[in-house]
Amino acid sequence: xxxxxxxxxxxxxxxxxxxxxxxxxxxxxxxxxxxxxxxxxxxxxxxxxxxxxxxxxxxxxxxxxxxxxxxxxxxxxxxxxxxxxxxxxxxxxxxxxxxxxxxxxxxxxxxxxxxxxxxxxxxxxxxxxxxxxxxxxxxxxxxxxxxxxxxxxxxxxxxxxxxxxxxxxxxxxxxxxxxxxxxx
Numbered sequence: 271x272x273x274x275x276x277x278x279x280x281x282x283x284x285x286x287x288x289x290x291x292x293x294x295x296x297x298x299x300x301x302x303x304x305x306x307x308x309x310x311x312x313x314x315x316x317x318x319x320x321x322x323x324x325x326x327x328x329x330x331x332x333x334x335x336x337x338x339x340x341x342x343x344x345x346x347x348x349x350x351x352x353x354x355x356x357x358x359x360x361x362x363x364x365x366x367x368x369x370x371x372x373x374x375x376x377x378x379x380x381x382x383x384x385x386x387x388x389x390x391x392x393x394x395x396x397x398x399x400x401x402x403x404x405x406x407x408x409x410x411x412x413x414x415x416x417x418x419x420x421x422x423x424x425x426x427x428x429x430x431x432x433x434x435x436x437x438x439x440x441x442x443x444x445x446x447x448x449x450x451x452x453x454x
Contacts, residue, residue, distance in 0.1 A: 308346030371395030
């Protein structure tokens with residue numbers, strides 16, 4: 271009997287907090303385009319549709335952790351951009367991305383809330399990206415198009431897998447009990 275009272279007293283002194291945790295899953299869509307050597311300045315030129323899937327773990331109303339996979343296509347052309355058209359270079363590439371990001375909501379937010387139904391947020395994370403540029407059906411990596419001179423000086427071709435540190439801002443809107451919209 272004394273042990274039960276002691277345990278009950280200790281449990282009464284220890285603060286407990288119960289935080290509602292939830293997992294959200296959904297689809298994402300947007301646009302992808304290329305800025306680089308073949309198009310140094312014309313934003314949205316050659317924009318193509320990009321899409322993917324998202325899973326988000328809401329630790330609490332302020333912090334969330336997002337995991338995503340995305341599919342996109344990018345392309346560039348001297349002819350289309352008008353930048354050095356006499357050079358005549360072009361490429362296209364499928365881009366696959368897998369990433370994990372932390373999100374911080376500036377306002378208390380959770381999907382389904384009528385009181386906390388909107389919040390701006392910031393995010394940052396790490397992504398792995400796969401790409402393999404081609405031109406006219408020919409893989410460019412094996413041709414040494416990035417100055418690596420494959421086969422001539424012993425340097426290896428560039429990797430088709432790269433890492434990125436995505437970061438940005440966005441806003442979340444709770445549309446209903448189980449549906450939200452995020453723009454980032």
